[in-house]
Amino acid sequence: MDTQLKNRKIVLGVTGGIAAYKACTLCRLLVKGGAQVYVVMTESATKLVGKETFEALSGHSVSVNIFEDSKDISHIALSNDADMIVVAPATANSIAKFAHGFADNMLCAVMLAANCKKVIAPAMNTNMYHNVATQENLQLLALRGMYILSPDSGDLACGTSGDGRMKEPEEIYEDILAIFSQDLEKLPHTKIGIENHQEKLPAPQQILELTQTKLLPKSFGAGFNVLITAGPTIEEIDPVRYITNHSSGKMGYALAHMAQLMGANVTLISGPVNLNVPLGVKRISVRSAVEMLNAVESYVNEADIFIGCAAVGDFRVESINKNKIKKKDGEEGLTLKLVQNPDIIATVGNREANRPFTVGFAAETDNLEENAKKKIVKKGLDMVILNDVSNKSIGFNSDDNEVSVYDKDGLVAHIEKQNKQVVATSLLELIFNAAKK
Ligand code: PMT
Numbered sequence: 001m002d003t004q005l006k007n008r009k010i011v012l013g014v015t016g017g018i019a020a021y022k023a024c025t026l027c028r029l030l031v032k033g034g035a036q037v038y039v040v041m042t043e044s045a046t047k048l049v050g051k052e053t054f055e056a057l058s059g060h061s062v063s064v065n066i067f068e069d070s071k072d073i074s075h076i077a078l079s080n081d082a083d084m085i086v087v088a089p090a091t092a093n094s095i096a097k098f099a100h101g102f103a104d105n106m107l108c109a110v111m112l113a114a115n116c117k118k119v120i121a122p123a124m125n126t127n128m129y130h131n132v133a134t135q136e137n138l139q140l141l142a143l144r145g146m147y148i149l150s151p152d153s154g155d156l157a158c159g160t161s162g163d164g165r166m167k168e169p170e171e172i173y174e175d176i177l178a179i180f181s182q183d184l185e186k187l188p189h190t191k192i193g194i195e196n197h198q199e200k201l202p203a204p205q206q207i208l209e210l211t212q213t214k215l216l217p218k219s220f221g222a223g224f225n226v227l228i229t230a231g232p233t234i235e236e237i238d239p240v241r242y243i244t245n246h247s248s249g250k251m252g253y254a255l256a257h258m259a260q261l262m263g264a265n266v267t268l269i270s271g272p273v274n275l276n277v278p279l280g281v282k283r284i285s286v287r288s289a290v291e292m293l294n295a296v297e298s299y300v301n302e303a304d305i306f307i308g309c310a311a312v313g314d315f316r317v318e319s320i321n322k323n324k325i326k327k328k329d330g331e332e333g334l335t336l337k338l339v340q341n342p343d344i345i346a347t348v349g350n351r352e353a354n355r356p357f358t359v360g361f362a363a364e365t366d367n368l369e370e371n372a373k374k375k376i377v378k379k380g381l382d383m384v385i386l387n388d389v390s391n392k393s394i395g396f397n398s399d400d401n402e403v404s405v406y407d408k409d410g411l412v413a414h415i416e417k418q419n420k421q422v423v424a425t426s427l428l429e430l431i432f433n434a435a436k437k
Contacts, residue, residue, distance in 0.1 A: 009082050010035045010036070010037050011039075011085040012054075012058075013039075015091045015107065016045045018048065018089075022088070022166060023088050023089065023169070026173060029169060031058060037058040039054040039055075043105065079114035079116075082110075084116055084118070085110065085111060085116060085119070086118075086119045088123075091122075091123065092122075092133075095134060096133065096134070098111050117180075121166050135279065139280075151166055220433075223263075223264075224264040224435065225267070226267070226306075227299050228259070228269070228307045229252065230255075230269070230273070231249035232244045232249075232272070232313070233245075235317060238324050244313065247271070247397070249273030250399065253273070254421045255427065256281045258428055260278055260279070260280045262425075264305075266278075267284065268281050269283075269296055270283055270285055272287060284299070289342065296347075300354070306359065308345035315340060349382075357435035358380065358383075359383045360375055360385070361385045362375050362384050362385070362387070364388060364389065364390075372384050372406055376406060382407060383430070385405050405430055407434070
């Protein structure tokens with residue numbers, strides 16, 4: 001029994017790929033781990049593995065058809081209190097249907113109705129997987145918060161070899177545990193967002209041509225290497241305690257995602273967050289400010305643009321306690337000595353050689369404009385993006401932001417409160433334009 005699965009209701013979606021047989025192992029593992037598993041199959045999946053097999057493994061009826069199955073396993077009943085839907089294998093056809101909101105079979109209807117964690121394990125022929133249509137559909141699903149467990153490379157049922165082999169059930173099982181633990185840094189086998197498959201993705205410009213023309217200015221970012229920091233940093237106190245902040249990474253990830261869609265080559269250096277890596281973006285995971293600085297220094301020489309969106313901790317404890325700090329009788333409190341962390345963006349902004357166009361954020365609660373303008377000078381910035389983090393509906397951990405953009409000459413633009421993806425797009429237009437000059 002795994003604690004992460006105790007009292008969990010998991011819907012296991014099985015679609016019509018040869019890897020459907022591997023879903024039997026996954027089902028068995030989940031049941032053994034303590035989850036209540038309800039299997040939903042597509043009609044074509046039943047041609048590969050019988051309903052009865054999953055009924056025996058899960059101990060529950062298996063649903064296939066919206067109208068024929070009994071009331072207690074209607075799509076609403078299944079989706080209502082599910083903790084997670086895992087679709088393994090997910091064929092190109094089902095992925096396309098999920099991306100476009102189809103509800104023409106039981107699994108699609110459950111996916112559409114459910115408001116829970118959703119995990120997709122694609123399995124298909126390598127050309128189908130790399131087709132722009134499939135990649136865009138996966139990108140859409142990742143953008144909506146689904147976990148995409150990138151397939152492995154290897155021999156495929158169609159006789160060819162390449163990407164498209166569904167991850168092994170044991171690996172998917174570990175990913176599920178990690179997702180429930182909300183501990184994405186520990187995802188053992190997952191390349192969420194295909195971070196290692198970057199070179200095999202269709203060229204970003206190609207994606208842009210096909211889908212984003214209405215949303216994004218075409219090719220604005222083409223030719224730029226963009227380095228972005230995002231999320232919080234974590235400063236350990238002892239093995240069980242740490243200092244951090246409220247950054248969710250949403251703003252930085254939106255910038256990374258949109259910059260990639262606008263044609264840029266994006267590297268994202270991220271503190272611990274609970275977000276999927278945007279498709280085609282290379283993510284480097286770090287924890288502390290010093291680790292973030294080291295990662296930035298490894299990549300900054302190649303960067304044309306650096307955007308410091310991370311909420312970097314200004315202080316860390318002078319020395320991390322090796323053992324858990326214990327309460328001592330007779331002592332009222334505990335004094336921790338904090339020392340200053342390096343200022344990452346100032347290190348980049350004040351470089352003499354290989355200095356990228358440098359954009360900082362200013363998270364302010366008072367004297368907003370004055371403080372933001374001071375940061376331009378002090379940190380050697382080309383541009384600063386000011387957000388008022390005293391307003392809970394924008395800034396830290398919200399889906400929206402509202403920002404003012406300044407350069408050395410003063411206010412450049414004010415971007416009204418909108419979703420962070422939209423704010424990111426407007427910001428990137430300004431940044432790419434200014435960096436081109
Ligand atoms: O992640 P979200 O929940 O979506 O929230 C987004 C955000 C509020 C974190 C983001 O929009 C934001 O404002 N990021 C910067 C947060 C911050 O640390 O602001 P600051 O004013 O303390 O720092 C100014 C700049 O210096 C920032 O670019 C920061 O990345 C950088 N900095 C700060 C300290 C330090 N030691 N090194 C740095 O590089």
